[in-house]
Amino acid sequence: MSGKAIISDVKTFSCSNSWRNYYFLKITSQDGLSGWAEFDQNFGSPGVEAVIKQIGHRLVGQSAMNHEHIREDLRNVTRPGQGGVVGQALGALENALLDLKAKTLDVPCYTLLGGKIRDEIRVYWSHCVSYRTRTEHFSPPITDIEGVRQIAREVGERGFTGLKTNIFEYDDNDRITNWAPGFGSVFEPGRNVERHTRQNLRRHLETMREAAGPDIDILLDLNFNARTEGYIEILREIADLDIFWVELDTLDPEAMAMIRDKSAHPIAGLETLIGLQQFLPFFRAGAVDVAILDTPWNGVWQSMKIAAAAEAYDVNVACHNFYGHLCTMMNAHFCAAVPNLRIMETDIDRISWDKDIFTHEPEFKDGHLVMPDRPGWGTEPIEEALLDHPSVEMNMYNRVPVARLRS
Structure with a gap:
């Protein structure tokens, strides 16, 4: 062999x-x-x-x-x-x-991981609202509160049972903008969460809940967009709302454990960590209810080891998945085989040529991804089709800064 x-x-x-x-x-x-x-x-x-x-x-x-x-x-x-x-x-x-x-x-790859435990994997619609605010790339575009209502209704209409959204602010005309200082969409190195941001976030979540209805799970992703104080203030603001989990990022296990202790909602995170050694301090501190693993970053084989360690601390896992269809299937094989799975992330809003550059697209049924039995990951890129869409030169690293220091 x-x-x-x-x-x-x-x-x-x-x-x-x-x-x-x-x-x-x-x-x-x-x-x-x-x-x-x-x-x-x-x-x-x-x-x-x-x-x-x-x-x-x-x-x-x-x-x-x-x-x-x-x-x-x-x-x-x-x-x-x-x-x-x-x-x-x-x-x-x-x-x-x-x-x-x-x-x-x-x-199939899941055979190498011990075999599949589940034939179908429950998924949630990630980046719900935020992708469609990129109006030149996704349709129908979202520019105001009515677009927020429309996509929240669409989640259930298309058979999905969960959505994840982010922090948005609304102006006097109900037009929305993404608020993400941790990723440079506004230049605020303190990452302070002021009253108007908290109130806008609450309004955003209430709008989505009203439009989606009571049976859709709503997940909130705060990313790296606050510090400990700001996360706690947000959690106080939304404590009475029906939230599946609040996802956040910090590199301090003790701080995350304190945030979790003060939260009315389950806390998920850790998607930017690499290797079991980076995860262990968070498990020992009791910092998360759900550990999110980026299996493309860690490798699926190593991710199974991290998931096993999480299970030893009675923690469930989820996957970080906002890439192409191949990453979705790599994550799906992990999710099919791992015992302590909570739910799987996926992007439902796709660019038009995704269907052309992969041999197979993921199959969704009643809010679940159906596992194929094809060898390997079950899909792969089509080399000739990649040539039809050359890499873009202008990417996130050479955009004009959101703010410049005055001379």
């Missing part, structure tokens, strides 16, 4: 996703099979592709059947810079190796 799936080539690809780029990794074996993974270098991670190109040659001549051996070799040669873009590059390589191994064995 070790003589199978001998790696002959490691190659990366990218194409436009209209407002950012998709990135893919292809590992080819001497048998003519290919393992694919999707990775990302838009979400605060410039340079993942460069790391892959620097270390990918070490895979050539090795067997994808021994993916744990390969990962340990790569950890050894990158140890001083572990985490960050290095960790994400290792995660991408691991995911492509899993796909290649599963295709060599002619089995």
